[in-house]
Amino acid sequence: GHSTISGTALLAFTDASTRLPKTITEPYWAILDSYFATLWSTDGSSSPAGVPLQSAALQAVARSGRSRHLPTIQKLATTPTTEPSLRLSAIAALGLYQVDESYAVLTALSAREDRFAFAARSALMHYKKFAVRHSK
Numbered sequence: 001g002h003s004t005i006s007g008t009a010l011l012a013f014t015d016a017s018t019r020l021p022k023t024i025t026e027p028y029w030a031i032l033d034s035y036f037a038t039l040w041s042t043d044g045s046s047s048p049a050g051v052p053l054q055s056a057a058l059q060a061v062a063r064s065g066r067s068r069h070l071p072t073i074q075k076l077a078t079t080p081t082t083e084p085s086l087r088l089s090a091i092a093a094l095g096l097y098q099v100d101e102s103y104a105v106l107t108a109l110s111a112r113e114d115r116f117a118f119a120a121r122s123a124l125m126h127y128k129k130f131a132v133r134h135s136k
Contacts, residue, residue: 007056014060033068036061042075055089062093070097074105088119095123096130103127
């Protein structure tokens, strides 16, 4: 997909952090968490970063299960004025969170008749596949 160098580095860190002890990665995540809080605008104001980096950050926090960002991601996924490709990224990110709130939001979005319904159905399938794999 289309990303930025910083987005690529962020996703590489995310993947590496799954194999490293939390004592090493957590201080970096703490810094990133506070940066991410400024990255996504849910009130219509402009973001300090472009959409590719915002999307990479959504993927990173979802892959890592950083639950503090879930309310923001849900809002980005459900707000019609969210930039369309960012909204699609937020919907996909919800499929990675194994929590009831994600399931509820994705179910509601997938029942609609708009271009985001397909993305929501796809994320819902990912959610279900992930849940089955991890319940064994």
